[in-house]
Amino acid sequence: MFILLIIVGVSGLAWNNQRRADFETTNKLNSPSFKNNETLPAQFTCDGDNLSPEFTIKDTPKETKSLAFIVEDQDLDKKQFKDLPNPAHLMVWNIPVGTTRFTQGIRPPGTIGRNLFGNFAYGGPCPPEGETHKYSFILYFIEKDSLAITSDAGLAEAKKTIEDNSIGKSKLTASYTRVKK
Secondary structure, eight states, rough: HHHHHHHHHHHHHHHHHHHHHHHOOOOSSEEESSTEEEEOGGOOOTTOOOOOOEEEEEOTTOOOOOEEEEETTTOTTTTTTTOSSSOEEEEEEETTTTTEETTSSSSSEEOOOOOTTTSSSSSOOOOOTOOOEEEEEEEEEESSOOOOOOOOOHHHHHHHHHHHHTTEEEEEEEEEEEOEE
């Protein structure tokens, strides 16, 4: 009987972690800077002003204690960047739960991680010339006030901790093509 309880408990934990990773809410994260599943304007890329887009957050789940936000290139050549620990354009966690807006061009509040370009800031999309890449902007709803992730943590490490403590997420995507010069 005791072994059966352990098996049921472990199965429940595995299901709970899977549920957290897969639970995606819609319309919690929006952007007046671009429309979901459309082209990202050049001003938010390396070809423009390299500004971070504006985002609005609404209807945060009541269990949320803090937020996390990751911007990454879904088409990044992982082999090319195999020695780079942070193939993300932006990673921020420990964002206060009352935050309802990320202002264009201003770093969101919270702990910021090193990005793809080695900076602690937003680094706009910059795919190879002539290529179209798809970018994900993911807001995570965290069940803890604070996550113990160092600013130098790699994307895989930070994302695992964030997803393990997430009660849901909301995602926007946009694509960008660099014009051959």
